Amino acid sequence: TxxxxxxxxxxxxxxxxxxxxxxxxxxxKMLEGKNIETVFDRVVAxxxxxxxxxxxxxxxICIAGPCRVKKEDGPGSRGICGASAYTIxxxxxxxxxxxxxxxxxxxxxxxxxxAHALVEGHAPDYEIKSTAKLHKLAQRLGISTLDxxxxxxxxxxxxxxxxxxxxxxxxxxAFLDSFMTQGRRNKFQHTNxxxxxxxxxxxxxxxxxxxxxxxxxxxxxxxxxxxxLADLAGEYVGTTLxxxxxxxxxxxxxxxxxxxxxxxxVNIAVHGHNPVLxxxxxAAARKMKAEAQKVGAExxxxxxxxxxxxxxxxxxxxxxxxxxxxxxxxxxxxxxxAMVVDIQCIYPSVQTAAECFHTKIITTEGIMKTPGAQHLAxxxxxxxxxxxxxxxxxxxxxxxxxxxxxxxxxxxxxxxxGFSIEAxxxxxxxxxxxxxxxxxxxxxxxxxxxxxxxxxxxxxxKRSQDExxxxxxxxxxxxxxxxxxxxxxxxxxxxxxxxxPLAVEAYAGEGLKSFLKMLENANxxxxxxxxxxxxxxxxxDNSRASDLAVAMADELGVDxxxxxxxxxxPEAMHEKAVAIGTxxxxxxxxxxxxxxxxxxGSDLVYGITTQIAHDVFGGNFIFEVDPLIGAQKLLNxxxxxxxxxxxxx
Ligand code: CUV
Ligand code: SF4
Numbered sequence: 001t002x003x004x005x006x007x008x009x010x011x012x013x014x015x016x017x018x019x020x021x022x023x024x025x026x027x028x029k030m031l032e033g034k035n036i037e038t039v040f041d042r043v044v045a046x047x048x049x050x051x052x053x054x055x056x057x058x059x060x061i062c063i064a065g066p067c068r069v070k071k072e073d074g075p076g077s078r079g080i081c082g083a084s085a086y087t088i089x090x091x092x093x094x095x096x097x098x099x100x101x102x103x104x105x106x107x108x109x110x111x112x113x114x115a116h117a118l119v120e121g122h123a124p125d126y127e128i129k130s131t132a133k134l135h136k137l138a139q140r141l142g143i144s145t146l147d148x149x150x151x152x153x154x155x156x157x158x159x160x161x162x163x164x165x166x167x168x169x170x171x172x173x174a175f176l177d178s179f180m181t182q183g184r185r186n187k188f189q190h191t192n193x194x195x196x197x198x199x200x201x202x203x204x205x206x207x208x209x210x211x212x213x214x215x216x217x218x219x220x221x222x223x224x225x226x227x228x229l230a231d232l233a234g235e236y237v238g239t240t241l242x243x244x245x246x247x248x249x250x251x252x253x254x255x256x257x258x259x260x261x262x263x264x265x266v267n268i269a270v271h272g273h274n275p276v277l278x279x280x281x282x283a284a285a286r287k288m289k290a291e292a293q294k295v296g297a298e299x300x301x302x303x304x305x306x307x308x309x310x311x312x313x314x315x316x317x318x319x320x321x322x323x324x325x326x327x328x329x330x331x332x333x334x335x336x337x338a339m340v341v342d343i344q345c346i347y348p349s350v351q352t353a354a355e356c357f358h359t360k361i362i363t364t365e366g367i368m369k370t371p372g373a374q375h376l377a378x379x380x381x382x383x384x385x386x387x388x389x390x391x392x393x394x395x396x397x398x399x400x401x402x403x404x405x406x407x408x409x410x411x412x413x414x415x416x417x418g419f420s421i422e423a424x425x426x427x428x429x430x431x432x433x434x435x436x437x438x439x440x441x442x443x444x445x446x447x448x449x450x451x452x453x454x455x456x457x458x459x460x461x462k463r464s465q466d467e468x469x470x471x472x473x474x475x476x477x478x479x480x481x482x483x484x485x486x487x488x489x490x491x492x493x494x495x496x497x498x499x500x501p502l503a504v505e506a507y508a509g510e511g512l513k514s515f516l517k518m519l520e521n522a523n524x525x526x527x528x529x530x531x532x533x534x535x536x537x538x539x540x541d542n543s544r545a546s547d548l549a550v551a552m553a554d555e556l557g558v559d560x561x562x563x564x565x566x567x568x569x570p571e572a573m574h575e576k577a578v579a580i581g582t583x584x585x586x587x588x589x590x591x592x593x594x595x596x597x598x599x600x601g602s603d604l605v606y607g608i609t610t611q612i613a614h615d616v617f618g619g620n621f622i623f624e625v626d627p628l629i630g631a632q633k634l635l636n637x638x639x640x641x642x643x644x645x646x647x648x649x
Pocket of ligand 1: 306458489539540576577
């Protein structure tokens with residue numbers, strides 16, 4: 001069968017426009033002739049990319065290398081130590097998962113640390129915002145809530161969280177096990193992929209794939225799967241505790257794309273991932289309006305980029321300025337006074353870009369510094385004080401603005417976000433209070449809607465920015481799929497105006513339209529209306545998608561592999577996306593990826609991820625670079641599952 005790599009994958013230097021985002025396109029026009037470098041120039045400069053690396057057959061795990069698989073057989077078909085293509089490809093692949101799991105869990109550990117500081121009385125600027133979430137979480141984890149103070153309950157939750165991170169337990173991870181179906185629990189036990197510690201599993205995988213250790217590709221990939229499940233556990237810690245500290249998202253109106261940057265305001269972008277920092281920046285900005293007015297601005301406008309943008313959009317309705325591939329463009333508007341960053345997905349080039357303007361880049365985490373940028377170590381213990389310092393830097397920078405350099409695209413779109421699973425369940429419960437999720441599953445069984453799709457993941461300039469996200473979304477909703485979205489996929493829809501109730505009329509199929517209408521009619525209290533696609537949060541909030549799949553499985557009385565639920569990351573880029581995709585497959589979801597991970601160098605590894613995974617876990621990767629074919633494959637998978645459910649009814 002034809003491999004996805006048969007399709008053109010190298011950026012055509014004659015057609016170097018690698019974005020379809022209307023805001024970014026306007027910005028690129030404005031930058032013409034200005035000699036300012038962006039990611040769109042660098043991706044062209046990288047062509048042609050190395051095919052050994054592309055296919056995953058370059059090994060640099062020890063310094064006898066680099067070794068490349070150059071031939072089909074003989075000594076040139078193996079590394080110096082004798083490692084075959086399947087060993088090299090599988091090791092490289094799972095090390096991506098280790099990087100992803102380490103990243104998500106680093107984020108989660110920070111939230112956990114903040115909750116711990118709160119319990120110990122060292123983080124006076126934070127509070128338990130959602131007692132409801134705390135109680136729900138405690139009950140899930142088997143922690144008593146009877147006649148206990150919230151802080152006592154949270155203390156136990158935090159201890160369990162720390163235990164999950166730390167040493168190997170003689171029990172499965174609490175933050176994974178307690179959220180799964182019984183079927184998945186059994187499956188993970190029987191296949192020996194249930195992780196017993198988040199940190200320990202990541203470390204074990206690095207050790208397993210060191211020079212001269214595991215060279216059985218199946219065993220290596222199972223190590224990767226275990227680590228992907230540790231990643232999911234970290235995401236559960238991150239999402240649930242963020243909800244406890246900052247509130248469960250509820251439907252909220254906002255706007256997105258570069259036009260949200262307001263020339264009359266002090267503009268601060270928060271970029272990265274962690275709400276522990278960005279929530280405080282928002283709170284500080286709300287307090288400091290008068291200071292901004294003293295320097296001649298009308299106020300302070302906090303805007304989000306990437307997943308920290310998604311976190312703030314979901315809970316505070318903060319505008320989303322842009323997503324990953326166009327992050328430099330926010331600076332190039334000339335009206336961004338500061339960009340406060342924490343961790344992950346922050347291009348090192350933002351500082352280079354900022355040097356052409358007055359924008360201050362401020363790093364806040366000990367593990368994320370950038371030469372030339374200012375560093376302000378952010379601590380939960382002194383959060384508000386730190387956040388006020390950050391806002392002050394932006395206000396000072398506002399004075400240095402050069403009016404001649406301001407060029408803001410006039411692109412901005414209204415949207416509705418904030419669909420935590422709690423919020424969705426609440427909406428469904430107005431139709432059926434006893435069994436809210438049956439509203440969704442019944443609509444699928446009756447054929448009104450065709451199933452649920454999670455659209456997730458990054459931008460990857462192997463594809464034109466956002467083009468694949470948009471194409472697949474349009475195809476899915478036209479065919480009546482109920483779509484939830486996270487990360488930069490959600491960002492794409494927001495920026496294009498597709499996350500608005502107005503888009504329903506234009507793009508949804510008749511079944512989806514009538515389903516959404518029925519929900520709206522049952523929810524007159526919902527003044528926001530319902531969008532075409534439901535924003536469920538940042539990348540760690542893919543745990544919310546897992547929650548929905550589990551709830552649907554329980555409602556249908558089956559395990560997840562039978563649920564008409566699929567996932568797609570059309571433009572996956574980060575190691576985190578590889579971890580997420582892998583746990584989606586392990587939960588039993590057909591999972592489309594439109595930008596290929598480096599697996600094509602081994603037929604065996606390719607076959608394990610696309611076929612054998614299905615035999616074992618009921619989910620599999622669908623690698624397909626053509627968005628319309630990818631969408632069709634997702635629709636086929638949904639149709640097959642619904643058909644099977646209906647004949648077994
Ligand atoms: Ni965490 S991981 S580019 S910001 S979704 Fe966006 Fe989302 Fe990928 Fe990064
Ligand atoms: Fe080469 Fe083996 Fe070292 Fe990899 S581990 S770089 S294949 S010698």
